[in-house]
Amino acid sequence: MKNNDLQLGVIGSGGRGGHLARIAHNPGKGARVVACCDINPGTLARNRTEFGRDVFTTHDIEALLNRPLDAVIIGTPDFLHEDQAIAALQHGLAIYLEKPMALTTAACDRILATAKRHRARLYVGHNMRHMAFVKKMKELIDAGAIGEVKACWCRHFVGHGGDFYFRDWHAERRYTTSLLLQKAAHDIDVIHWLCGGYSRVVNALGALTLYGDLPGRKPPVKGPRHINLQGVKFDEYPPATLRGLNHRIDVEDLSSMQMQLDNGVFATYAQCHYTPDYWRNYTFIGTEGRLENFGNGEPGTHLKLWHHRSNYQAKGDRNYKIPMEKGSHGGADPKILAEFLHYARHGGHTATSPLAARESIAAGCAATDSLRAGGKVQHVPAPQPALVRWFAQGGA
Numbered sequence: 001m002k003n004n005d006l007q008l009g010v011i012g013s014g015g016r017g018g019h020l021a022r023i024a025h026n027p028g029k030g031a032r033v034v035a036c037c038d039i040n041p042g043t044l045a046r047n048r049t050e051f052g053r054d055v056f057t058t059h060d061i062e063a064l065l066n067r068p069l070d071a072v073i074i075g076t077p078d079f080l081h082e083d084q085a086i087a088a089l090q091h092g093l094a095i096y097l098e099k100p101m102a103l104t105t106a107a108c109d110r111i112l113a114t115a116k117r118h119r120a121r122l123y124v125g126h127n128m129r130h131m132a133f134v135k136k137m138k139e140l141i142d143a144g145a146i147g148e149v150k151a152c153w154c155r156h157f158v159g160h161g162g163d164f165y166f167r168d169w170h171a172e173r174r175y176t177t178s179l180l181l182q183k184a185a186h187d188i189d190v191i192h193w194l195c196g197g198y199s200r201v202v203n204a205l206g207a208l209t210l211y212g213d214l215p216g217r218k219p220p221v222k223g224p225r226h227i228n229l230q231g232v233k234f235d236e237y238p239p240a241t242l243r244g245l246n247h248r249i250d251v252e253d254l255s256s257m258q259m260q261l262d263n264g265v266f267a268t269y270a271q272c273h274y275t276p277d278y279w280r281n282y283t284f285i286g287t288e289g290r291l292e293n294f295g296n297g298e299p300g301t302h303l304k305l306w307h308h309r310s311n312y313q314a315k316g317d318r319n320y321k322i323p324m325e326k327g328s329h330g331g332a333d334p335k336i337l338a339e340f341l342h343y344a345r346h347g348g349h350t351a352t353s354p355l356a357a358r359e360s361i362a363a364g365c366a367a368t369d370s371l372r373a374g375g376k377v378q379h380v381p382a383p384q385p386a387l388v389r390w391f392a393q394g395g396a
């Protein structure tokens with residue numbers, strides 16, 4: 001730790017990783033990006049202007065990990081998370097690993113086991129846990145505002161789905177498993193967190209219902225396609241007008257899953273990648289009321305709570321305004337990075353949890369298996385008790 005700044009490395013220093021790195025980089029104020037690894041030379045050139053000419057840049061992850069670092073941000077695509085996280089943890093580094101933690105449940109368990117074995121600090125980037133509307137819902141539920149939670153229904157309108165998930169590697173199973181993992185990992189985690197349990201039984205239905213038929217695909221490439229969304233206009237509608245999608249699309253664009261949690265709560269989650277609007281709507285139903293969000297942090301975001309019988313009652317019995325917060329993802333990105341940097345330095349309790357991140361993948365993987373087996377019920381494997389104990393105590 002030079003000048004008391006955490007020395008940060010970034011793997012995948014373009015897209016999401018680059019964004020996180022720019023937020024974290026505060027020389028003299030706690031953290032400095034000193035090394036970047038990316039396969040794109042243009043990104044590395046940009047990193048040298050963003051983080052100073054002395055920043056170490058490389059396309060070789062081992063070269064980065066051999067630098068004197070305190071912590072690493074891993075912002076590469078999903079299919080690289082397992083190997084890169086394990087490599088960094090084996091160096092004993094604290095890591096911020098983007099969600100989804102990995103492509104399979106077994107891969108998540110290998111990451112957890114490596115963190116435990118090397119006593120390294122593992123942090124998974126579930127930034128929704130730092131969104132103001134999610135935190136307020138959690139606070140109200142924990143305070144008993146709707147009694148004992150029995151059910152959750154989440155509708156996920158992925159308005160930019162075609163642009164964000166069907167133009168590049170996201171569209172291929174081999175790189176994401178499914179969008180129930182890649183996209184829903186956030187929501188499954190929120191459902192688990194607010195309902196106070198983990199899914200142990202799931203089933204799902206879904207299909208590729210729109211994007212699979214669109215013409216004007218990009219020519220095939222060997223390996224994963226990476227794109228730069230800068231310059232893409234997000235106003236094309238209806239979605240059937242989209243062109244230039246990935247040459248191969250084998251993930252579903254419409255899906256829904258049901259979950260039975262280990263505490264008896266029942267949850268449903270539905271995802272559509274071609275709605276005109278882009279947001280998530282959660283309803284939590286308890287023994288003494290119902291809580292629902294309207295908006296995800298944009299101006300006007302609020303929660304409504306009902307605890308009297310009525311017919312349609314638009315205003316709700318209570319209304320909670322959610323203030324707009326500064327920073328990307330409704331202010332969650334600066335907050336999650338601040339939490340990670342504190343954790344990398346001191347360890348201790350965090351709002352996010354590597355074990356919970358694993359459980360969201362386990363539920364998403366089982367739901368994907370169910371969906372691809374025509375809706376057959378699947379049991380979600382629980383993690384090993386030794387791992388549960390280690391991470392429940394806060395890990396390293």
Ligand SMILES: NC(=O)c1ccc[n+]([C@@H]2O[C@H](COP(=O)([O-])OP(=O)(O)OC[C@H]3O[C@@H](n4cnc5c(N)ncnc54)[C@H](O)[C@@H]3O)[C@@H](O)[C@H]2O)c1
Pocket residue numbers: 011012013014015016017037038039040043075076077078080098099100125126127182226227329
């Ligand atoms: N938590 C969130 O809100 C949030 C938001 C966006 C993305 N993400 C996650 O971030 C991750 C990255 O997403 P993205 O859209 O930025 O992906 P991307 O395709 O833009 O890739 C990110 C970077 O990784 C680099 N890269 C690719 N292969 C590499 C390799 N082998 N070694 C080093 N660098 C490599 C790319 O060149 C790029 O700069 C995904 O796992 C995604 O789920 C999370």
